[in-house]
Amino acid sequence: MSHTITVNVSGMTCGHCVNSVTEELTELKGVESVTVDLNSGGLSEVTITSTLTLDSAEIGEAVAEAGYLLVSNDA
Amino acid sequence: MSHTITVNVSGMTCGHCVNSVTEELTELKGVESVTVDLNSGGLSEVTITSTLTLDSAEIGEAVAEAGYLLVSNDA
Numbered sequence: 001m002s003h004t005i006t007v008n009v010s011g012m013t014c015g016h017c018v019n020s021v022t023e024e025l026t027e028l029k030g031v032e033s034v035t036v037d038l039n040s041g042g043l044s045e046v047t048i049t050s051t052l053t054l055d056s057a058e059i060g061e062a063v064a065e066a067g068y069l070l071v072s073n074d075a
Numbered sequence: 076m077s078h079t080i081t082v083n084v085s086g087m088t089c090g091h092c093v094n095s096v097t098e099e100l101t102e103l104k105g106v107e108s109v110t111v112d113l114n115s116g117g118l119s120e121v122t123i124t125s126t127l128t129l130d131s132a133e134i135g136e137a138v139a140e141a142g143y144l145l146v147s148n149d150a
Contacts, residue, residue, distance in 0.1 A: 040088060
């Protein structure tokens, strides 16, 4: 079974940023796909599909590793 | 003797963009250094120091190779 989670990430501005975030998130265990709806200068929606349930802490760490900030998806 | 030229490049938004442009320009023959004053969402000033005189056509090609647009520096 696949799990899908969408989170908001700030600070992403271009395709290189998309690549960086996608690369870091893809390294998380169980991740099958990462899709980014880039909103340069605002919050980008990042959707992650995985075989395992991901917690926001590990997603936040991966996003930070890429150099960006995970923003609460309740915002 | 060193030559210095400053050109305007549009479309650069982040440090990755700076790296891409710097990398392509550094590959040009004679280039010693590349400095970018990033202006995300506007024109970024790119200053190139080289031992040989560079023409704007080769600079424009390198910038395009990185995925950005050289704008006339008379503008």
